[in-house]
Amino acid sequence: MTSVLRLIAILSLLLVPPLALPDEGSVPSGCPTLEATDPAARASLMQYVCYYSAPPDAPGHMATDPEQLPEDLEWMPANGRDLVFSHTKSVYWVHLHVRNSGTERAGWYLKVNYPLLDEVTFWQTGDDTTETLVTGDQRPFASRAVDYRYFMLPVTLDGGETRSLTIRIHSNGALNVPLSFETAAEVIARSNHLTLTHGLFYGALLVFAVFNLLLFFSSGTGYYFYNAFYLAALGLFLFAMGGFANQYFWPDNASFANTSIPLSLSLCALAMILFGRSFLEVGNGTISETVLKGQAWFCIGFLALTLILPYNKTILLNTVLAMTVISSLFIIAAVRWKQGYQPATWYLLAWLIMLVGGLIYALAAFGYLTDFLAREALMQSAVGGQVILLNYAMVQRWRLLNQKLLDVEHSARTELEFKVHERTAQLRNTMRELEKANRKLSTMSLNDALTGLHNRRHLNNIFPELCAEARRTSQPLTLALVDADHFKNINDTWGHGFGDTCLQFIAEMLNRHVKRPRDVAIRFGGEEFALLLPGTDAAGALNVCAALLEDLANTPLLSPDGTEVRMTLSAGIASLNPGETQNQLFERADEALYRAKSEGRNRAQLSEAIEVE
Template sequence: MLLYLRHLTILAMLLLTTSATMAAYPAKTANCPTLDASSPEQREALMDHVCYLSAPPGSPTHDAGTPAELPAEAQWKAANGHDLVFSHTNAVYWVRLNLHNSSDVRRLWYLKLNYPLLDEVTFWHSGNHGTAVIATGDQHPFMSRGIDYRYFLLPVTLGSKEHATITVRVHSSGALNVPLSLDTPEATIAQSNHLTLTHGLFYGALLVFAAFNLLLFFSSGTGYYFYNAFYMASLGLFLFAMGGFANQYFWPDSTGFANTSIPMLMSISTLAMTLFGRSFLEIRPDSATDRVLKGQALASLSLIAMAFVLPYNKSIVLSTTVALIIIGSLFVIGLIRWRQGYLPAKWYVMAWSGMLAGALIYALAAFGYLADFLAREIFMQAAVGAQVILLNYAMVQRWRLLNQKLLNVEQNARTELELKVHERTAQLRNTMRELERANRQLATLSLNDALTGLHNRRHLDNLLPELCAESRRNGQPLTIALLDADHFKAVNDAWGHDFGDQCLQHIADILRRHVKRPRDVTIRFGGEEFAILLPGTSADGAMRLCERILEDLASAPVKTDNGKSVTLTMSAGVAGLVPGEDERDLFRRADDALYRAKAAGRNRTELSAPVQS
């Protein structure tokens, strides 16, 4: 980026040095040397034979309307090979060229003034057949030129050995460029064809690029495509007017608008380039840079309106100054955005550096500080063409960058979605595991007694039919023992329900201590009622187990809160499953045995009587 600034600084210094060397033409002369029109070498050195006269306001030469009215003492100056270029001035300039045809035949040449933006141009062709006058310029209808051509052409016909004098009076409200050439019709046509091809390619390419960007805008709705089309169209129209084409084709009879259109179109171009730069460089709204660009846009709008109010010589200077400031400002803003890491700004800066150089040179030529306006015009077109190509390439790079960002966003979104799905799946799995654990806990709570931790009546109802079916299937014995605490109501009445719960927990501990086999199940199915399911155990084995439980319980009293001991006893009834019996009959027989034990004095175990067949 610093390299671009260094090169532009050097270029600006060279341009200023060039303009400073445009010294006043020396050597006053009373007589202009005669040019032999039939000599190609002398025609090539036309400006060595040209004299000019500067007529400031108030001088007799300024008020003269014809060459005959010029004072005899007028001080003519020789051009000495230099193009006649003058910065903004109110003076009238007279130009004289003496011609001679040394050939033996009558010949035709064209004296061409290759600068279209002149308010008043009058030609006097004085020869053997009198004086012919052509009065033309932007303050006259275009067809006053006599020849339909954007530049000023004067046909010069000289007979054999004939002498003639060409006098030109030029006056304009802006800068004056008077680049003269004398060419044969063949050379004039060839040069015209060449320029027509060059201009056709240039303006045609601008039109195609503008239309293409406009179509992109309509298809995508992206603003900077519209601004780019607006910029290329307005800049092309401005150069079209500066080249004299607009006056030739668009408003040939609008003599006043020919001058007004130049600063107006220039301001429209600066407005378009500001809007495009603001959109393309993605300037953050309400930032300092955004405020600068908005100010430039407002200034351009103001200058568009002022072009219809201010005199041309003031309006063009003001518009050109603002245009150069805006072009330089956009160049600097592009450098800043490039440094901030915005990659498309690289191509924008490259495009704008050429535009900045071209605009400086073109402005210096248009204002009379550089000669050869035609060459500067071609240089400006080359700079604009390079800029258009680079800007459109920059937009391609910007589109590619945006597309890559979209792909990255899509990839990141996909990755993020996969991560979220993975996280949600993991969360769902955790939730399922927690739910399964909760279900198991719920199942445990639903099948276990909360006070004692033993299984409850529901578990008994679920399990007993299965054990009975299993016993019938494999022929293994199945025994059930029902146990009930003796006089437990008296315990609750005497010591309270809290102590009663403590006693139930004590009973459950003793049952767990004696019922150890994996398949044996201990159940609390009532308040102080317990059951033991003993698959694979005979009735005798169940009797012995119950007797040990009752003995252990009777020998382990429970301490009350005041230190007293309470001895608990239980009664038990045992029944073994017999063929043809279901779970209800088995439970009923065990319950009958329990009641017999209680009736026989409690703290004892009774075996169910055999089933009578």
């Protein structure tokens, strides 16, 4: 055991970076201004950020607007460090000056790359105007400016314009404020990368869970079911911690969005105990069984307490419980390994990885380590390694049992071999069914569930192909971006249910007017649609959009209270120029859409021609 403990200590020293300690240097005379057009400056954003910590007795704690802050407030420079604080009752104010020294209007996004913040309020101040955005995971997900798991503030600056950005942040638990200032292209690129990474991770967890569940149904072996339970609970916990559950599962239930984190953590700890007890074959009446039974009852009790106690207490209690369970299972596995139980070898290594990864992830989540995104990736790597080792351990256990069965009498061995062949055939059939299901899921993932149109993933897949084809054949390719006018008023007046009906109605109109076999209608945002029209020039696309806008505007829809609702659309149209990239084409269509909106809506605008070098 001494050598094992030493190994844990060595791994911890290798994996754990320096603790997150905010700089306590001298008070700056003012925050430096970030040049938004400079990629290097954006990359070193934290060199331009100042912050102020307002404990409960400080003047800035009760302030709800930057104008209420004292003029002699002592702002602290971030000096390049992420703003990470352990459990605190303070309110934190973050300040940033940004300037667009270019000559053209451009847009960026200020992003807080941490989803578990109770209250987040953004202010943009410039040209004697102030824009405010109030959000946080204590509010419905729709309060965010962008449909994204992190908090994002769109910042649009005219040429030569300077703005002051202020954030007020308060949270009952640990407080992580990893900031970035990115262009739309950078946001999309990073989002695509993370979507792929998280998709592979959660997809693998789901496949392993379903696979173990099918093994349980086919073999009746209990630890397959407990492993599937553990993988599902662990996936739900990480999904909630990453902000995905709040975004996709319960966006309108802010209270449960927080409660789901300690709740799923308790379920995860219970599943660990059930799987460990079954897999390690812990004997009845042993100390190990007594410990695991006691911890299982603690998990059940903590599940009940999670629904009663506040989040900041339950997350701490359940984290301690989970780390205790992991440590206990590690020790019990070491005992079983010493007793000669061979499958415990891989099980022990799996929990060693989980112990180190879970400890680092917990330290980051509670504000003791910086760079939560890196810790999240590290935790996913640890979970991936553990899942592979656990499943390999189950394979080794199966081989051990099979070897023992081969030593029985010939008749019993013959019967066993028959059953093994039968189960192998069942597994092959199961794998074939899984492959069919995966292909079906892949097809479904390219369509929007509400409207039946293709979704943004399909747009990302087909758009580069159509652009390459248009360049190769010299045939026109036109992109039209279509956006519903004043759609928020519809949701606010008649509710999101009628809003969904309106989106479906718009989708029907798009299908009615986009008739050619190769034309593609896509829903890639809330009320945002795109039309890809290969072989159609800008004039032809303008005719299609004009007919679409006229048809929709002249076709009323009855609201739940019987009111006739006439919706309108705005459209921006751009055709691919020689040498132009797909991003440039998209930006020109988006600019045309913006002009259509600014010039009164219910109209289609052609993009202005540009010269591409």
